Amino acid sequence: MKHRFASLSLLVASCFTLHSALADEVQVAVAANFTAPIQAIAKDFEKDTGHKLVAAYGATGQFYTQIKNGAPFEVFLAADDTTPKKLEQEKEIVAGSRFTYAIGTLALWSAKDGYVDAKGDVLKKNDYKHLSIANPKAAPYGLAATQVIDKLGLKDKVAGKIVEGQNITQAFQFVSTGNAELGFVALSQIYKDGKVTSGSAWIVPADLHDPIRQDAVILNKGKDSAAAKALVEYLKGPKAAAVIKSYGYEL
Structure with a gap:
């Protein structure tokens, strides 16, 4: 019996260690209008994936300047589609990562x-x-x-x-x-x-007014980040979509 408990404890510890090793932080630049939705999404994202979302909030144009100056962001949730497209043209993002997460x-x-x-x-x-x-x-x-x-x-x-x-x-x-x-x-x-x-x-x-298409990208600093990739995939999923729509956005 003691041997079985010891084996079980070892298995739980191993799983916890593996989960901790796989978990990571992702640094995200978030357009100010998306503050409340991303805070709600972050809770489920952390619970479901083990990854932690660390967000900074501000104006899209200001984030563009910070990114160009080497800010440590790995994912960028912009308030438009032109700024991410510009970053894409300037080879500042992971190719193929740009998508519209909300309108x-x-x-x-x-x-x-x-x-x-x-x-x-x-x-x-x-x-x-x-x-x-x-x-x-x-x-x-x-x-x-x-x-x-x-x-x-x-x-x-x-x-x-x-x-x-x-x-x-x-x-x-x-x-x-x-x-x-x-x-x-x-x-x-x-x-x-x-x-x-x-x-x-x-x-x-x-x-x-012109459509407010809000695009997300994985920036070059996040190209090797499992958490960055996980967040982008999570934003495309049904849980995030439900939160986004509840705040009046279209998808």
Whole structure:
């Protein structure tokens, strides 16, 4: 009996050691709009694979500069498809690793209940003092916001009212703290399981701006990383897809 227990203990220890040896960390640069979904996905990813996801959040344009300057990221989840494509052309990624993991949705949002109407007419009424957007040069959601403003013919009207956040998180914070009455944010920041979770919002029709196709890539620093490959495969799977859709993204 003692021999059997000893053998069992040895087997469990061996399995644990093997699992620990195979487990790894993956350093991920994550577009700010995808903060909540990746945090939810990370829990299941770590539980299901044993690998640990270590994320940094920010603007896609800023991440591009950091990657070009040697930042230690192994996987990049961008807020657009042009930046990953550019990195691909510059031979900064593992060939064949680029894919679209989500298609983003833009929303006009206020922290005040009832402030934003279902058609976004509040934007045209121009009664607000400040309109928050993300930096359009660094953040794709900010660029989409400027496209909406242009398409609605409001560029001159809102020019003196725009406050820019460095990324979509800061743009959201300007509104959530009351420093701006309303702003353009990622729907994923205010949406969960089929409804807006706070304040009031207009979900911007997709035909008012270019599609926000969000691409992921394995960067060259992750070419030999089992955790990097596992994460990319996990993002393509059903568990991750369910989380992504629950935050208002299309696939």
